Amino acid sequence: MRLFPTETGHWLALRGLQAGLGPRERTNDLPALAQPLFGLHFANPVCVSAGFDKNAVAISGVARLGGGFIEVGGVTPRPQPGNPRPRLFRLTPDRAAINRMGFNNDGAKAVRERLSEYRAGTDMAQPLGVNMAANATSSDPAQDFVDLVKAFSAVADYLTIDVSCPNTENGQIFLEPRALEDLLARLNTARDETGSRPAMVAKLTPDLDPAHLRELIGIIMAAGIDGITLCNTTTARPATLQSPNASERGGLSGTPLFEMSNAILRTVFEQTGGKVPLIGVGGIMSGADAYTKIRAGASLVQFYTGMVYGGPGLVQEIKRDLATFLARDGFANIAEAVGSEHRS
Numbered sequence: 172m173r174l175f176p177t178e179t180g181h182w183l184a185l186r187g188l189q190a191g192l193g194p195r196e197r198t199n200d201l202p203a204l205a206q207p208l209f210g211l212h213f214a215n216p217v218c219v220s221a222g223f224d225k226n227a228v229a230i231s232g233v234a235r236l237g238g239g240f241i242e243v244g245g246v247t248p249r250p251q252p253g254n255p256r257p258r259l260f261r262l263t264p265d266r267a268a269i270n271r272m273g274f275n276n277d278g279a280k281a282v283r284e285r286l287s288e289y290r291a292g293t294d295m296a297q298p299l300g301v302n303m304a305a306n307a308t309s310s311d312p313a314q315d316f317v318d319l320v321k322a323f324s325a326v327a328d329y330l331t332i333d334v335s336c337p338n339t340e341n342g343q344i345f346l347e348p349r350a351l352e353d354l355l356a357r358l359n360t361a362r363d364e365t366g367s368r369p370a371m372v373a374k375l376t377p378d379l380d381p382a383h384l385r386e387l388i389g390i391i392m393a394a395g396i397d398g399i400t401l402c403n404t405t406t407a408r409p410a411t412l413q414s415p416n417a418s419e420r421g422g423l424s425g426t427p428l429f430e431m432s433n434a435i436l437r438t439v440f441e442q443t444g445g446k447v448p449l450i451g452v453g454g455i456m457s458g459a460d461a462y463t464k465i466r467a468g469a470s471l472v473q474f475y476t477g478m479v480y481g482g483p484g485l486v487q488e489i490k491r492d493l494a495t496f497l498a499r500d501g502f503a504n505i506a507e508a509v510g511s512e513h514r515s
């Protein structure tokens with residue numbers, strides 16, 4: 172896939188999974204990798220992160236890769252084309268990517284239909300999340316999120332409120348504390364009105380100063396949000412980057428994001444006292460990277476850029492290595508290892 176232009180490679184990978192290439196069936200996970208969270212059973216803590224299967228077109232194939240949960244999206248209420256191409260760039264020497272996709276997606280109606288169809292026809296029981304975003308040209312982005320909660324509450328186990336996208340007009344307006352507070356209150360009400368109770372997870376950017384981050388985490392906790400995903404891509408450009416593509420506009424992901432995302436994970440774990448489950452994302456390329464995030468405070472882990480460089484076998488590799496690390500360090504299960512770095 173790496174021989175093709177980046178977005179074409181991604182498209183081919185999705186089509187391949189959709190067509191049944193990749194693993195034929197899911198293998199059972201070791202009990203040590205399992206944990207209950209949000210009232211759901213996670214057979215393992217690994218997941219391909221948002222943006223990979225935005226439109227839920229390859230959901231069965233993604234499920235068969237063996238992750239413990241699935242996240243589709245980002246989905247906006249109405250379909251939108253995203254930004255002009257090229258908008259996805261590999262930074263090969265840096266094991267990184269820059270994207271400014273701008274939430275290209277088929278819209279809530281189409282994605283909801285695919286999810287309903289998948290749910291009706293599958294015996295795979297991984298928790299299923301929908302990553303939600305406002306339309307780029309929306310005049311009422313908060314209402315967009317409300318509409319998405321209404322559209323997806325009945326078909327999703329959890330909903331990610333993505334307030335961290337650096338690539339669209341409305342992507343980060345809810346980083347303003349009062350705007351976030353209002354949004355979360357409206358979404359709690361909207362969810363209650365649906366009669367379903369998917370967990371709600373907020374996804375943040377690493378590009379926040381410590382006081383701002385602290386304030387937002389306080390608001391998220393006060394609103395009773397079930398989990399926090401740390402983090403989305405960064406607009407920072409570390410001086411170490413080698414690739415000529417480093418000057419492209421957009422969000423940087425992959426290895427250069429690893430330490431940055433671990434730092435925010437540690438900070439938030441400390442502030443929340445480990446009481447809010449955290450999903451660690453950013454620069455995971457190996458089982459050792461995933462384990463570092465778990466020890467830093469992540470209950471669950473996700474990766475995207477690792478798929479670009481490591482291929483879909485990375486899910487199985489991470490699970491195998493996590494089991495080895497748990498046994499080596501004397502942890503009976505993942506839950507015991509979560510945040511253990513803060514106790515040692």
Ligand SMILES: Cc1cc2nc3c(=O)[nH]c(=O)nc-3n(C[C@H](O)[C@H](O)[C@H](O)COP(=O)(O)O)c2cc1C
Nearest residue numbers: 220221222244245270403424425453454474475476
């Ligand atoms: C091409 C691409 C598209 C993405 N789209 C989304 C998205 O729609 N919603 C979202 O919350 N994150 C999106 N992300 C961010 C990833 O989910 C993840 O947070 C980020 O890439 C950092 O993880 P990584 O270093 O493992 O790639 C996207 C990332 C990439 C590379």
